[in-house]
Amino acid sequence: MEDRSPRILAIEWGRIDVEGVGEVKDAKLFPGGGRAWDWTETGTRHRPGIQVLDAEELLAAGATTVVLSRGMDLVLQVPSTTVSELEARGVTVHVLETREAVALYNELATTTPVGGLFHSTC
Numbered sequence: 766m767e768d769r770s771p772r773i774l775a776i777e778w779g780r781i782d783v784e785g786v787g788e789v790k791d792a793k794l795f796p797g798g799g800r801a802w803d804w805t806e807t808g809t810r811h812r813p814g815i816q817v818l819d820a821e822e823l824l825a826a827g828a829t830t831v832v833l834s835r836g837m838d839l840v841l842q843v844p845s846t847t848v849s850e851l852e853a854r855g856v857t858v859h860v861l862e863t864r865e866a867v868a869l870y871n872e873l874a875t876t877t878p879v880g881g882l883f884h885s886t887c
């Protein structure tokens with residue numbers, strides 16, 4: 766896979782270390798790269814949570830599977846409308862606690878055009 770998604774090297778409270786990206790608080794990762802996930806770009810808040818707009822960059826980069834993390838304490842919400850809108854576009858969606866999301870994402874990154882939104886705190 767030429768444009769594979771970068772692996773997450775380490776995750777701890779408030780810090781995600783991403784291959785080729787470096788350390789960020791929250792991460793937006795996709796086939797071919799990644800960057801810090803800045804919630805202010807789309808007005809994301811813990812409630813109502815992750816919006817389809819947050820995932821657009823992942824899809825534009827070719828992700829066919831998206832992993833959405835809810836934070837270490839599951840505070841970040843993922844509305845069912847976000848999941849259903851992504852699925853309606855043919856995207857496989859996984860919603861998990863952050864550490865579980867990282868494990869699944871890293872596994873998928875070896876074989877699948879995967880994107881992910883990772884929240885490293887609450």
